[in-house]
Amino acid sequence: MKSQLAQYALEGKTLDDVPVFDAHAHVGEWATFDSVTLDEQVAEMDRIGIDLAAVSSLVALTGDIRRGNDRIAEVIAGHPGRFVGYAHVSANYSDEMVSELERCFAIDGFRGVKVYPVGVPYDDSAFDPVWDFARDRSAPVLAHTWAANMNGLENTVQSRPDVNFLAAHAGSEFTYQAYIDAARAAGNLYLDLTYSREHTNMIEHFVESVGAERIVWGTDVPLFSMAQQASKVLCARISDSDKRKIMYDNAAGLFGLDRPGKK
Numbered sequence: 001m002k003s004q005l006a007q008y009a010l011e012g013k014t015l016d017d018v019p020v021f022d023a024h025a026h027v028g029e030w031a032t033f034d035s036v037t038l039d040e041q042v043a044e045m046d047r048i049g050i051d052l053a054a055v056s057s058l059v060a061l062t063g064d065i066r067r068g069n070d071r072i073a074e075v076i077a078g079h080p081g082r083f084v085g086y087a088h089v090s091a092n093y094s095d096e097m098v099s100e101l102e103r104c105f106a107i108d109g110f111r112g113v114k115v116y117p118v119g120v121p122y123d124d125s126a127f128d129p130v131w132d133f134a135r136d137r138s139a140p141v142l143a144h145t146w147a148a149n150m151n152g153l154e155n156t157v158q159s160r161p162d163v164n165f166l167a168a169h170a171g172s173e174f175t176y177q178a179y180i181d182a183a184r185a186a187g188n189l190y191l192d193l194t195y196s197r198e199h200t201n202m203i204e205h206f207v208e209s210v211g212a213e214r215i216v217w218g219t220d221v222p223l224f225s226m227a228q229q230a231s232k233v234l235c236a237r238i239s240d241s242d243k244r245k246i247m248y249d250n251a252a253g254l255f256g257l258d259r260p261g262k263k
Contacts, residue, residue: 005243008049009234015049018244020230022050023251024142024168024194024218027075028058028068035222042079044226051248053083053221054255056114056142060088065096069104076109084255086114086142091126101133111255116144123152123159135162140254142166142192147173150182157186164254166192166216171202176209183210190250194218194229203236203246212242216251 008015022045029035035058036044045053055075060068065088072085087104089097104110113134120126122143134141143153145167157165170179170191176199183189191206191214206215219229233243252258 003234003240003243005240006235009231014047015230018049019248019252020048020050020052021217021248021251021255021257022053022219022221022226023166023216023254024192025053025055025221026058026061026223027055028071030058030062030223038075038078041221042082044221045082048226048230050219050226050230052081052257053219054086054112054142054251055083056086056088060114061116063090065090065093065100069100073104073107073109076107083109084112084257085110086112088114088116089130090116090118091120091124091130092118094126094129098129098133101130105137105139112139113141115141117151121152122150123155127156131156131160131163135160138256140164140166140190142168144168145170145172145179148175148178150178153189154178154182154185157182157189161186161188164188164190166190166254168192168218169195169220171195171199171206172197174199176202176205180206180209183214187214189214190254191215192218193233193246194220194224196220196224196228201237203233204238207236207238207242212238212245213250215246216254217247 057068057071076083076085087101087110089100146169172195179191219226
């Protein structure tokens with residue numbers, strides 16, 4: 001059966017009647033990377049048809065956590081209805097994690113937690129207060145992973161079934177099986193497709209192995225291309241129903257959001 005959603009990508013059309021939620025995006029600068037401006041980022045969201053993006057700060061990722069989270073608050077306030085925020089915390093500043101989460105979640109629009117394992121694996125007890133906070137706020141956790149090294153997330157998702165986790169860059173570097181095994185072992189782990197070098201049949205293999213209901217979509221903008229990240233799902237050999245789950249429904253459920261009114 002011909003995919004109606006694939007035609008959007010093939011014809012370069014805006015997804016104006018398909019709800020789209022980017023569950024893994026950023027704002028800010030990264031090292032020497034010449035990042036797009038926020039206005040350019042929003043314009044590209046409009047061109048493709050991305051209704052909403054969950055964003056974290058690249059500045060926070062490089063260590064300036066409070067300033068980065070403050071920037072996310074500004075982005076949310078400046079573009080009502082287009083962004084929700086991930087509060088970024090680091091176990092390298094363990095004494096500040098809970099207070100920073102509480103500060104961010106007191107600001108309207110923060111709905112998720114972003115973590116990056118800089119020398120501290122996710123199954124280290126230093127992260128326990130973060131998981132407790134996420135549980136209490138029903139906040140999804142976007143956890144950076146890469147290749148076969150899931151940095152202890154495969155253990156954490158089993159020990160913390162009360163928290164929903166998104167494994168960022170699932171399947172990168174051809175390492176499908178580690179993510180499939182982890183997702184099969186824990187119903188609270190979702191596979192995040194954010195990856196620029198998408199491998200042949202990776203999306204199809206994930207859908208067949210763990211089900212479309214356990215997969216979420218993101219762009220990693222400004223590091224990756226929104227158009228490329230959208231097209232790989234739109235043109236995947238899976239049903240349009242599964243594409244809709246991946247590109248909106250699953251993430252919206254994790255964040256407790258309804259479908260956008262214009263759809």
